[in-house]
Amino acid sequence: MKHLNIDPAKIKQLVKIYSELNEENQIKLLSKAISLSAEQTQYERIKKEKIEFKNNEALKSEVQRRISEDLKDAEEFCNLLKKAGPNEMATIAMVINQLSGGKLTKKVDISINITERNLTIKELIDEQVPGADYEKALVNVKTFFEEYNTEKNSPYV
Structure with a gap:
């Protein structure tokens, strides 16, 4: 089984970016992801085969050749x-499953739960600025706005 490299923060960022794209750009992003996955698969196969290349360009060329061949x-x-009928398709599916060691019938469910809520400013400060004294900052903000409003209402400004 292929190792799933899941970093929840990266998944969250990717889902957020994807959801903000229009449909055309979502298709472009998915296409790029599929392309990168195909490249990675070929690089991993070559690494397992322990094939040496004279330079990085030769390696890239072999990866692209293999991708084209697979396509x-x-x-x-x-x-x-x-061209196959239902019985032939069922037979093919069974053979592929048998040859792949059950990979065809393995199902991986990934659940992504996105929740959105408004934090209080105290929650945000506590989360993002550890060690900050919220009460002291609140006093400073009140003082700032008192001075700001006094200056704003001053006839000399």
């Missing part, structure tokens, strides 16, 4: 599936 194979497989 051609996937296209051929899809064309075969289009």
Whole structure:
């Protein structure tokens, strides 16, 4: 099984960014993610095969060649599936599941819960500025606004 690299803060940031994009940019982001995933898969395969390359460009070229080859194979497989009937498709699914050690029937559910609420300023300060004395800051703010309002209402300003 592929290791899931899940950092909740990064997932939250990614979901927030994704949700703020229009549909066209969401499709672009998903396409880029799929492309990066394909590249990573090929890099990992090459690493497991312990193949050495004379330079980084040769490695990148091999990765792209393998991705193109996999895409051609996937296209051929899809064309075969289009011609297959339900029984043939069921047979193919069973064979793939058997050959993959059950990966086809493994289901991973990832749940993302996004909640939004308004914090009080005290909650924000306590969370973001550890060690700050909220009460002292509150006195400073009150003093600031008293002085600000006095100056604002002064006839000399």
